[in-house]
Amino acid sequence: MKRKVPLPEEMAKTYDVPNVEKALYQWWEEEGYFKPVDDESKKTFVISMPPPNVTGILHLGHAITSSVEDALTRYHRMLGDATLWVPGADHAGIATQNVVERELAKNGISRQELGREKFVQEVWAWKDEYLDRITNQQRSMGVSCDWSRERFTLDDGLSRAVREAFVRLYEKKLIYRGQYLVNWCPRCGTAISDLEVEHEDETAHLWYVRYWTPDHTESMTVATTRPETIMGDTAVAVHPEDERYQHMIGKELVVPVVNRRIKVIADEAVEKEFGTGAVKVTPAHDPTDYEMGLRHGLEFINVMNDDSTMNENAGKFEGQDRFVCRKNLLDDLREAGDLVKIEDLTHSVGHCQRCHTIAEPRISTQWFVRMKPLAKPALEAVRNGSIKIIPERFTKIYFDWLENIRDWCISRQLWWGHRIPVWYCQNCGAEICSREDPTVCPKCGSTNLKQDEDVLDTWFSSGLWPFSTLGWPDQTPDLERFYPISVMETGYDIIFFWVARMVMLGLEMTGEIPFHTIYLHGLVRSEDGKKVSKSMEDAWRYDPLLIVQEYGVDPLRFTLLTSSTPGNDMKLSLSRVEANRNFANKIWQASRFVLGNLGDDPGKYTPSGDPLDPAKLDDAIDRWIVSRYHSLVAEVNRLLSVYQLGEAGRQIYDFLWGEFCDWYIEATKVRLYEGETPAAEQAKNVLIYVLDGTLRLLHPYMPYTTETIWHYLPHQGEALIVASWPQEGPPNANAEANMDALIELVRGIRNARSEYDVEPGRKIAAIIAGHEMTEFLTEQQNVLKSLARIADDRLMLSETLDQVPQKALTLVIGTIECYLPLADLVDLDRERERLGKEAAQLEAEIERSEGLLSNEKFVNKAPEAVVQRERDKIADYQERLGRLRERLGSLD
RNA sequence: GGGCGAAUAGCUCAGCUGGGAGAGCACUUCCCUUACAAGGAAGGGGUCACAGGUUCGAGUCCUGUUUCGCCCACCA
Helix, strand or coil: CCCCCCCCCCCCCCCCHHHHHHHHHHHHHHCCCCCCCCCCCCCEEEEECCCCECCCCCCHHHHHHHHHHHHHHHHHHHHCCEEEEECEEECCHHHHHHHHHHHHHHCCCCHHHHCHHHHHHHHHHHHHHHHHHHHHHHHCCCCCCCHHHCEECCCHHHHHHHHHHHHHHHHCCCEEEEEEEEEEECCCCEEECHHHEEEEEEEEEEEEEEEECCCCCCEEEEEECCHHHHHHCCEEEECCCCHHHHHHCCCEEECCCCCCEEEEEECCCCCCCCCCCEEEECCCCCHHHHHHHHHHCCCCCCCECCCCEECHHHHHHCCCEHHHHHHHHHHHHHHHCCEEEEEEEEEEEEEECCCCCECEEEEEEEEEECCHHHHHHHHHHHHCCCCEEECCCHHHHHHHHHHCCCCEECEECCCCCCECCEEEECCCCCEEECCCCCCCCCCCCCCCEEECCCEECHHHHHCCHHHHCCCCCCCCHHHHHHCCEEEEEEEHHHHHHHHHHHHHHHHHHHCCCCEEEEEEECCEECCCCCECCCCCCCHHHHCHHHHHHHHCHHHHHHHHHHCCCCCCCEECCHHHHHHHHHHHHHHHHHHHHHHHCCCCCHHHHCCCCCCCCHHHCCCHHHHHHHHHHHHHHHHHHHHHHCCCHHHHHHHHHHHHHHHHHHHHHHHHHHHHCCCCCHHHHHHHHHHHHHHHHHHHHHCCCCHHHHHHHHHHCCCCCCCHHHCCCCCCCCCCHHHHHHHHHHHHHHHHHHHHHHHCCCCCCCCEEEEEECHHHHHHHHHCHHHHHHHHCEEEEEEEEECCCCCCCCCCEEEEECCEEEEECCHHHCCHHHHHHHHHHHHHHHHHHHHHHHHHHHCHHHHHHCCHHHHHHHHHHHHHHHHHHHHHHHHHHHHC
């Protein structure tokens, strides 16, 4: 037996969809709607969810990712594509290790005390809890992803993919191990990649330090911001063409404190203008100096330990923290008279992305990926259009980074992550990189093997995500069918960390592009424009879970989807979420109206799924709304095809509220309240037809609200989530023009009533000459009476008028003349003034149009349609003006 | 040092291929009318940052300037 939708029997009077979100989600999932249809002939549409950090808490960044990806997924599912959205989570090496270490520290336990194996066990134990939390939070956003395919970057399959990728790169010599200068986080105790260093401008000091020649007869002064590295100096460098120092090049100087002799060298990297033009060279602690060290064959002296305390090379400062050492060293120098000068200086300082500790450039043995050979095809794939980036401007950023790419340090001195699959023979020293754990050394046969201690950068496994989640390296049916995936959707802040690396590794490992389209969304900021962070005082206001609690999922989703354009940041405004909650309520109430007017057998109004032809409808207002709806479908299709989700959403909003509710529903009331006339029956069919279709269009944005309402309305099919996307149908220009006139007329009358303080309840009289519009207005006279509050027996409608009432307000709407004899209320002087103003306005408009048309260039060069529009305008305005003048004359 | 983005109503933002400036919130007046007060009706409010240019026509395209934000870069 088919499981029933978990909804109350009756449609509630108030909007309470948030109360059924959970049940609906569960129902969707249990019905299997999130899985791709099992039909090989269908086109596929695939998205890989950017895996959230397993320790993460859902924030607005996740919420926007979820909203965009779910909207795309639902849209394509309704289009009939075999749609797959693959979810998963990231083990997030440093981040997770830090979190668990902190948890353990609460009980006074350190990672070192536990030892590697036990600590990793401990993290795994935590992982389940964390994973549960984050995935539940994601579910709460309504994500329609296939949880049966959920993956975790450290699970067996993905670990195998990581190892396979590593070994392949190793065998192609694209991975190498060596001693180089890397960024080191002393707090995390690991190397980090260039990308993981965040530079910030800080005010600091530039210390001028004097270095003497061994005989203490000559000296040179160098400027440094990091005096604690002095003990690692192995040269002083000047520019080769610096005349001030020519005589010193090649001479020896003595490093303060450690009294080591170094040479003065000449190198073009030195800027003559900066400081004294002489620079201390510390190849083991500075990127520029490192390069110089290589060029000049200098010694590399590391003066710090892993935790950035000074090591034995720092002489008397051994054991001191780098900044304590700095202070003490400066004191010593000052005392010796060799601290010549101190200047203020603003320079950028690198910090660890994860813990914000000042990173230390440091020489160290690490594993690297050779990037240039990988970057080349990745550049080509975007250049030749195989991969498209939206918005396009990020293409240049992608190019710039890849064109100047440097090797990627992938080893981390952590315990939580994929261990590097390399073993060292303790007997012969051989290095063994292998898919399987080796037991004997292939060179000497020794069984004394030791695996490399390091783990891989988290982003290494993320880089394989689009295909590792589909079963790679095995040629699984999923990989066969769903790879390459369709869209890679993520924030622009991780274009280098993740997106570019996926392209490179995807091309290298699978020989194919990993995805066709890269869609980058903007970052969410708080209302005052700051980056939303947990430390913010009013951070709770930007907690998606709390927002959802207060307003529901759909309003938040709709807000996130319609508040910005691709790639642009957005400031989330809660008043907007509230407004969209009101929108959801509006749809609910409108649907209640429709449902409540269908009578005892609503099923007979079930839409067939085929587009209605407005030309075949009897009522002009029906023709109008159907025509407008068809234009909406076409417009939404167009916008979605170019990823303009925001604009499409706004169009649906405007149509539903501003046209369907404000005008169509109001107009149908007249017919519906007449009873079961043929006209009423047609209205019901059209109401359902348009509402059903619009709910479909809105479903990707507001899945819960639309699914719920849809079930109460007569419908075909088992669930909206798997219902078909609306078809485009013919518009009807004539109906739209007629209705536009009616709307303008009603607004004009309402405006006049308001201006003359006619009580809202009072029904007034109206005398109308319809001219060409007479037939239409006659057909719709009851609607007109109802909307404009004209008394039943006091509407005089004819084609022309023999005589018009003196004491009456005058409205001229296109060809329609309308007089409102408001008797005692009408003040002829005031009326003259009002009409005079209107006439003046029309004159100005006519003058403007005539000006345009008298310009030969405009007439010749502008498109015919634009010129014609101006001509039509003049005709229309002149007709109106004529009538106004006539009326003004008759008032005298 | 290079690059990118933003600048539109009091606030938050749209304005997609250049053809008479829009929404939500806030504001004013009125209305609890049988879908909806989470609502309805009618309003007020903008030299589209500035200066040039292209064009018959520029919020939209080009150049420059200013302010803010971001990214990249071996600024000792």
